[in-house]
Amino acid sequence: IEFPAVYEMLSVMKAKLDASRSLLYETTRFVDMYKTYEDIARERSLTPDERAEMKKYSRLADAFTPMAKGMGSEYCNQNAYDSVQVHGGSGFMKDYACERIYRDARITSIYEGTTQLQVVAAIRHVTTGTYLNQIRAYESENIAEAYLPLKDELVKLTDIYAAAVEKVTSAKDSEYLDFMARRLVEMAGNIIMSYLLILDASRNEEFDASARVYNNIAKAEVAKHAEFINNFTPSEVNVYKKA
Numbered sequence: 001i002e003f004p005a006v007y008e009m010l011s012v013m014k015a016k017l018d019a020s021r022s023l024l025y026e027t028t029r030f031v032d033m034y035k036t037y038e039d040i041a042r043e044r045s046l047t048p049d050e051r052a053e054m055k056k057y058s059r060l061a062d063a064f065t066p067m068a069k070g071m072g073s074e075y076c077n078q079n080a081y082d083s084v085q086v087h088g089g090s091g092f093m094k095d096y097a098c099e100r101i102y103r104d105a106r107i108t109s110i111y112e113g114t115t116q117l118q119v120v121a122a123i124r125h126v127t128t129g130t131y132l133n134q135i136r137a138y139e140s141e142n143i144a145e146a147y148l149p150l151k152d153e154l155v156k157l158t159d160i161y162a163a164a165v166e167k168v169t170s171a172k173d174s175e176y177l178d179f180m181a182r183r184l185v186e187m188a189g190n191i192i193m194s195y196l197l198i199l200d201a202s203r204n205e206e207f208d209a210s211a212r213v214y215n216n217i218a219k220a221e222v223a224k225h226a227e228f229i230n231n232f233t234p235s236e237v238n239v240y241k242k243a
């Protein structure tokens, strides 16, 4: 492919697809773990350690499910939009599947809970630290040497995220928190998906490009949201009520 604008679009689409799939698999792993303990608990009582593990995975499943549904369905829409774009005028016509995919994609961020409601479900895991704790857990996982510079970037992004969470929560203003909720959830999601792709790439080089491309997306997105949050005073929310 000759044009940078086009091969960038394609690699960003692939990175968002791989990131969404990776987040989905991580979420289903957490669900499998606590459901397995639930099954065992039907046959015998769990040890205290097992009960603690079940609680941990149940909490992670609860945190990751709205994140996977919310970010995955938004990426689905973005990818459908870009897939029409890379096809040009043909993409708009019925000759190719992407015009149908574009129409079908639109419902994914509405049914099974709108993106805004996924954020309502996810925000308490921002304020209680579930996401931050899990991000710190990824930090200490086995990351291949080739990806350590990317990991260093993620450590910096995590500090930016933690500072943004502190700024918003310390105001103790629930309307301001609701206003910033989607930005905070997305920041956590960007960091988590970037870690997951780096871990995937550490095991399988097929994920190398997506891990690198997504890390750039995560850096840009986290910086964008942090910029918005840091230059915003809670009372500015009132400006947005005038629309």
Ligand SMILES: Cc1cc2nc3c(=O)[nH]c(=O)nc-3n(C[C@H](O)[C@H](O)[C@H](O)COP(=O)(O)OP(=O)(O)OC[C@H]3O[C@@H](n4cnc5c(N)ncnc54)[C@H](O)[C@@H]3O)c2cc1C
Pocket: 107, 110, 111, 112, 113, 114, 115, 116, 117, 120
């Ligand atoms: C094709 C299709 C298939 C469907 N299939 C099913 C099905 O099988 N089973 C089923 O139960 N339902 C189904 N639904 C319904 C679907 O679950 C709802 O459309 C969806 O939950 C959104 O609710 P709503 O349409 O009432 O929109 P509303 O709730 O009125 O939302 C309007 C806007 O307000 C926002 N909003 C609403 N509440 C909040 C809040 N608390 N905080 C922030 N923002 C908020 C929403 O995000 C949205 O942007 C289907 C819908 C469609 C279109």
